[in-house]
Amino acid sequence: MPTPHIAAQMGDFAETVLMPGDPLRAKMLADTYLSDVRQVNGVRNMLGYSGLYQGRPVSVMGSGMGIPSLSIYAHELFSQFGVERIVRVGSCGATQPHVRLGELVIGMGASTDSMVNRKRLGGFDFAAIADYRLLERVVRTADARGQKLHVGNVFSADLFYEPDPALFERMQKMGILAVEMEAAGLYGVAAELGKQALTVLTVSDHILTGEKLSAQQRQDDFHDMLRLTLDALLTTP
Numbered sequence: 001m002p003t004p005h006i007a008a009q010m011g012d013f014a015e016t017v018l019m020p021g022d023p024l025r026a027k028m029l030a031d032t033y034l035s036d037v038r039q040v041n042g043v044r045n046m047l048g049y050s051g052l053y054q055g056r057p058v059s060v061m062g063s064g065m066g067i068p069s070l071s072i073y074a075h076e077l078f079s080q081f082g083v084e085r086i087v088r089v090g091s092c093g094a095t096q097p098h099v100r101l102g103e104l105v106i107g108m109g110a111s112t113d114s115m116v117n118r119k120r121l122g123g124f125d126f127a128a129i130a131d132y133r134l135l136e137r138v139v140r141t142a143d144a145r146g147q148k149l150h151v152g153n154v155f156s157a158d159l160f161y162e163p164d165p166a167l168f169e170r171m172q173k174m175g176i177l178a179v180e181m182e183a184a185g186l187y188g189v190a191a192e193l194g195k196q197a198l199t200v201l202t203v204s205d206h207i208l209t210g211e212k213l214s215a216q217q218r219q220d221d222f223h224d225m226l227r228l229t230l231d232a233l234l235t236t237p
């Protein structure tokens with residue numbers, strides 16, 4: 001049955017959903033990599049598609065920006081459409097000098113200034129972590145190809161325009177690899193509903209050096225991340 005934000009039926013989504021923030025990145029992924037594609041959501045232009053990748057069913061849908069938006073879509077997909085795993089395929093800002101523009105970062109854990117997971121755990125800290133088996137598949141696939149990955153803690157920020165630059169220094173000191181805006185929320189929803197989640201990111205800008213990819217590049221140029229994620233989830237045993 002359709003939900004307030006997804007006009008689809010049970011069976012329209014595959015068990016595995018890739019979820020970029022940008023709905024146009026979802027469209028690009030579907031157009032470039034999937035066969036037998038059909039659009040399964042268009043409410044609020046949050047484009048969602050289902051199709052086949054090398055013969056295996058998969059869906060892709062945008063999450064919008066920030067934990068509140070992603071949480072609505074992840075909750076509805078997990079609870080109403082039979083989705084078992086969501087892998088966020090996003091962009092991030094690097095917070096360490098050794099993490100460079102265009103490189104891939106996996107959010108093994110996600111720190112945050114959001115309150116959502118404390119609300120879930122009665123006011124206490126919740127260690128927002130990726131599903132280990134999903135993480136392992138992506139790492140194993142990248143290692144087999146010699147593809148470089150950074151794996152560790154990311155920070156899911158409520159504010160894109162952070163007013164306190166000292167926060168980035170603290171992140172760097174604590175070993176956080178990159179900042180983005182959804183992973184901790186995704187991991188919290190997955191934990192609450194007993195599902196699997198992972199976050200794979202491409203560095204689109206560098207907090208320390210000020211380097212940046214363009215908006216067009218963030219929409220269209222993340223093929224290393226998308227191929228790795230699709231292959232790891234859908235073609236490796």
Ligand SMILES: O=P(O)(O)O[C@H]1O[C@H](CO)[C@@H](O)[C@H]1O
Pocket residue numbers: 020021022064065066089090091092160180181182218
């Ligand atoms: O490129 P996406 O996946 O949207 O991810 C990042 O980009 C947006 C901010 O520009 C936030 O959603 C952040 O998490």
Ligand SMILES: O=c1cc[nH]c(=O)[nH]1
Pocket residue numbers: 091092093094160179180181204205207
């Ligand atoms: O959330 C984000 C995404 C990319 N770069 C940032 O600095 N923040």
